[in-house]
Amino acid sequence: MSVGIFYGTTTGVTEEVAEIVNNLIPNSTMHDVANGIDEMLDYDFLILCASTWGLGDIQDDWMAVIDELPNLKEKPVALLGTGDAMSFSDTFVDGLRLLYDKCKKRGARIVGFVDPSDYEFTESIAIIDGKFIGLPIDHMNEADRTEERIEKWLESLSKYLA
Structure with missing residues (x-):
């Protein structure tokens, strides 16, 4: 199955995390959304990586392309969000919600939900x-x-990575 990893980054943190994901998935390909999202439909499975900024906003490069998401027609899509649970405990990874809502609206089948009990934050x-x-x-x-x-999450997504 072909895997496309699409990320937006401002400080490089989300890119660094996306690289870790990419290195753990054989034959996956990374794309910076600042260069566009035209290749999204070229993959069987998508991993979309976004950071949260300010009081729960999605990263700027994602904001610039989010309304251009293609029709994802039941395509499996997993989301990964980077955030700061200490400084922004009441908006931890909130930027993922906009990405989730837009992907669902475009027909994606979101996979890879995660139990929050392993995290310390106030609200999300x-x-x-x-x-x-x-x-x-x-x-x-x-x-x-x-x-x-990431390794544990990818194990839960193994059927999409084979």
Whole structure:
């Protein structure tokens, strides 16, 4: 199955996390959304990586292309959000919610929900039915847990990565 990893980054943190994901998935390809999202339909499975800025906003490069998402026609899509659970505990990975809502509206089948019990934060609109709508990563404060969390998440997505 072909895997496309699309990320937006301002400080490089989300790109660094996307590179970790890319290195763990054989034959996956990374795309910076600042260069466009035209290739999204070229892949069987998508991993979309976005950071949260300010009081719950999605990263600027994603904001510039989010209304251009193609018709995803039941395509499996997994979301990964980077955020700062210490400084922005009440909006932790909230930017994922906009991405989730837009992907759902375009027909995507969102996969890769994550139990929030392993995280310390106050509030997040990126939780639906008791689960994060994607993998939250706090690479600023918990970099030592990033790779382990990604590996565990990818195991749960193994049927899409074969």
